Amino acid sequence: MNDAAAKPSAARSAVVLLSGGLDSATTAAWAAQAGFRLAALSIDYGQRHRVELDAARAVAHALGITDHVVLPIDLAAFGGSALVDAAIPVPKGRDEAAIAAGIPATYVPARNTVFLALALAMAETRAAEAIVLGVNAIDYSGYPDCRPEFVAAFEAVAALATKAGVEGRPTRILAPLQTLTKAEIIRMGLGLGLDYGLTTSCYDPAGTGAPCGGCDSCLLRAAGFAAAGAADPRIDPARWA
Amino acid sequence: MNDAAAKPSAARSAVVLLSGGLDSATTAAWAAQAGFRLAALSIDYGQRHRVELDAARAVAHALGITDHVVLPIDLAAFGGSALVDAAIPVPKGRDEAAIAAGIPATYVPARNTVFLALALAMAETRAAEAIVLGVNAIDYSGYPDCRPEFVAAFEAVAALATKAGVEGRPTRILAPLQTLTKAEIIRMGLGLGLDYGLTTSCYDPAGTGAPCGGCDSCLLRAAGFAAAGAADPRIDPARWA
Numbered sequence: 001m002n003d004a005a006a007k008p009s010a011a012r013s014a015v016v017l018l019s020g021g022l023d024s025a026t027t028a029a030w031a032a033q034a035g036f037r038l039a040a041l042s043i044d045y046g047q048r049h050r051v052e053l054d055a056a057r058a059v060a061h062a063l064g065i066t067d068h069v070v071l072p073i074d075l076a077a078f079g080g081s082a083l084v085d086a087a088i089p090v091p092k093g094r095d096e097a098a099i100a101a102g103i104p105a106t107y108v109p110a111r112n113t114v115f116l117a118l119a120l121a122m123a124e125t126r127a128a129e130a131i132v133l134g135v136n137a138i139d140y141s142g143y144p145d146c147r148p149e150f151v152a153a154f155e156a157v158a159a160l161a162t163k164a165g166v167e168g169r170p171t172r173i174l175a176p177l178q179t180l181t182k183a184e185i186i187r188m189g190l191g192l193g194l195d196y197g198l199t200t201s202c203y204d205p206a207g208t209g210a211p212c213g214g215c216d217s218c219l220l221r222a223a224g225f226a227a228a229g230a231a232d233p234r235i236d237p238a239r240w241a
Numbered sequence: 242m243n244d245a246a247a248k249p250s251a252a253r254s255a256v257v258l259l260s261g262g263l264d265s266a267t268t269a270a271w272a273a274q275a276g277f278r279l280a281a282l283s284i285d286y287g288q289r290h291r292v293e294l295d296a297a298r299a300v301a302h303a304l305g306i307t308d309h310v311v312l313p314i315d316l317a318a319f320g321g322s323a324l325v326d327a328a329i330p331v332p333k334g335r336d337e338a339a340i341a342a343g344i345p346a347t348y349v350p351a352r353n354t355v356f357l358a359l360a361l362a363m364a365e366t367r368a369a370e371a372i373v374l375g376v377n378a379i380d381y382s383g384y385p386d387c388r389p390e391f392v393a394a395f396e397a398v399a400a401l402a403t404k405a406g407v408e409g410r411p412t413r414i415l416a417p418l419q420t421l422t423k424a425e426i427i428r429m430g431l432g433l434g435l436d437y438g439l440t441t442s443c444y445d446p447a448g449t450g451a452p453c454g455g456c457d458s459c460l461l462r463a464a465g466f467a468a469a470g471a472a473d474p475r476i477d478p479a480r481w482a
Binding site: 069071072073074075077078108109110111112113114116117118120121122124125144145147149150153154156157158160161162163165166 | 310312313314315316318319349350351352353354355357358359361362363365366385386388390391394395397398399401402403404406407
């Protein structure tokens with residue numbers, strides 16, 4: 001899959017939002033396979049699970065993405081989420097019904113709107129025709145800004161917001177995982193040769209990067225690997241010994 | 242106008258995007274007069290005219306806004322605009338037809354989309370019912386993200402993006418200057434008691450903060466004051482002597 005990403009003469013280019021998690025890594029691998037020349041954007045937004053930025057760098061390297069911007073922005077200045085505010089605990093040990101039932105404490109206000117807006121700015125400076133985003137509305141955490149109608153509404157904003165849009169080249173928002181289950185996503189990534197050991201999903205990892213195993217994200221990931229009939233290289237105990 | 246802004250028991254609250262320029266200051270004064278309890282957001286995005294952040298602080302102080310976040314975000318990391326890239330010159334001495342004719346070098350990619358997204362995050366953490374924005378589609382600089390259709394599209398995103406929106410309290414985007422001429426904006430602000438000497442519009446000010454007098458923004462401001470039949474306290478030569 002590095003072949004497509006590395007082609008310097010590829011006509012199509014895209015900016016991929018790369019968190020270092022399973023979904024965005026799969027999305028990036030999909031886009032590289034689809035022939036896009038990729039630039040990657042990762043956001044250092046004060047998340048307590050900052051090990052994911054190291055994971056994002058590892059995934060970018062594995063996919064041959066050299067134009068990778070890690071942009072610091074202090075969303076913690078606004079407060080209001082367990083992911084950026086150490087005073088709010090990360091929920092642990094919830095079942096899938098509880099995870100799906102409501103908007104959890106790990107919700108970061110307007111996060112995907114902020115990330116897409118920044119990706120749009122980056123896409124315009126690179127004349128990229130698309131933004132690729134790993135949102136998923138099936139096995140997800142109840143975040144409103146992962147829904148297909150949200151993505152469609154943002155695409156309408158993108159078409160109106162930019163010089164490229166005015167000139168008839170609106171930026172498309174591609175969300176290839178939108179309707180896939182977590183197991184289907186994992187099977188797709190494995191088929192693309194992606195090493196999920198490079199990715200991290202835990203909201204509350206140890207200092208070593210070892211996943212906690214109990215947060216919503218760890219539980220959704222474990223259920224996905226189980227349903228896909230695959231082993232998760234990230235949770236190999238030998239790795240964290 | 243400080244009375245409305247200072248009311249601690251006001252039920253309605255809003256986040257105002259405050260650049261320190263003439264339009265956003267007028268917008269903030271309008272919202273305070275309309276009874277909103279205001280929080281202000283200013284973005285330190287690597288603009289070469291950073292004196293506007295001092296102006297934003299002065300305007301917030303004058304309006305009694307104590308919840309003022311100045312958020313640093315390095316849009317210069319993306320490049321592509323004269324406002325953040327010293328290698329691209331700021332256009333000078335253009336007439337109004339030239340200013341209106343196209344998208345100039347001072348366009349910052351996706352700027353208003355990024356700013357509105359950040360304001361949306363802040364609005365959600367404050368349970369603010371509205372974002373107030375000083376965009377204007379009459380005497381403007383040809384930026385696509387100042388048009389009414391852009392603002393409407395972003396309001397549709399806001400309704401889908403947030404927990405508040407899902408719960409039936411979508412964040413409104415108010416753009417009270419949308420259809421006003423620069424002269425009408427200035428007359429409105431003067432009627433609200435706003436001191437335009439606190440505001441700055443220049444894209445390329447001297448180190449003292451003195452306006453250059455030749456950039457698009459200085460020229461639009463001068464034409465606005467002339468049409469309003471008012472003197473601009475910002476350009477008083479005695480001030481910069």
